[in-house]
Amino acid sequence: MTDRLAQLAALADAHRLAVVDVLAAGDLSPAELGRAVDLPSNLLAHHLRVLEDAGLVDRRRSDGDGRRAYLSLRWSPLVAAAIATPGAPGVSQPAGRAAPDAPAHRPSRVLFVCTGNAARSPLAAALAAAAGVPAASAGVDPAASLHPGAVAELARHGLTPLADTPAPLDQVRAAGDLVITVCDRAHESGAGAAHWSIPRPDGTAEAFARIVDQLTPRVRRLADALTTP
Numbered sequence: 001m002t003d004r005l006a007q008l009a010a011l012a013d014a015h016r017l018a019v020v021d022v023l024a025a026g027d028l029s030p031a032e033l034g035r036a037v038d039l040p041s042n043l044l045a046h047h048l049r050v051l052e053d054a055g056l057v058d059r060r061r062s063d064g065d066g067r068r069a070y071l072s073l074r075w076s077p078l079v080a081a082a083i084a085t086p087g088a089p090g091v092s093q094p095a096g097r098a099a100p101d102a103p104a105h106r107p108s109r110v111l112f113v114c115t116g117n118a119a120r121s122p123l124a125a126a127l128a129a130a131a132g133v134p135a136a137s138a139g140v141d142p143a144a145s146l147h148p149g150a151v152a153e154l155a156r157h158g159l160t161p162l163a164d165t166p167a168p169l170d171q172v173r174a175a176g177d178l179v180i181t182v183c184d185r186a187h188e189s190g191a192g193a194a195h196w197s198i199p200r201p202d203g204t205a206e207a208f209a210r211i212v213d214q215l216t217p218r219v220r221r222l223a224d225a226l227t228t229p
Contacts, residue, residue, distance in 0.1 A: 006054045020073065026196060028071055057071055063185060064183075064188045109176065114181065114185075124198075133227075152205070181194070183198060183200065198214055
């Protein structure tokens, strides 16, 4: 009860709700978030501290440029209920919502990108396709093969990869794609319009299960945004 009251109190502020709405569309650095919600750094820091203390927002160091941090929602039913009408990068956004460098049209496909296209992006693409979203995956530096741990985790959910082998971004990307990076290195290479900062798996079954847990609410919201008339 105490945690829920703290979270409700944290959400009872227009600026903090705006932060939550923006982070629903993708993970951002503090500087990117400040520009998206039009708040000065000192005021943004205050609101982020409240949200982080309430367990609503996480901050993690980049797996690529360690000087960089990403802010992301800690998804829960309460957070999902607090967010504005579903929207996604590449889809028209409610007033006050912003997504960095997002195209203004509804995308024909969602292309998930990570460095090797061996784990995180194939997992995201398979989950999205299962939710009814046209999807594909690619890598900025493709690995030789899919990670068996990712394939096993998909099988645990009754799913299979959309492609048998990792593919390079320049061969897969097409006009009309919404590109979402799911690893920090790919995002920092400038590959995508939006970013989901999913930690690099350590190869254990638990790590791949955590990735699916992190991707699932994001994919669900993306599917809602793309399938809503």
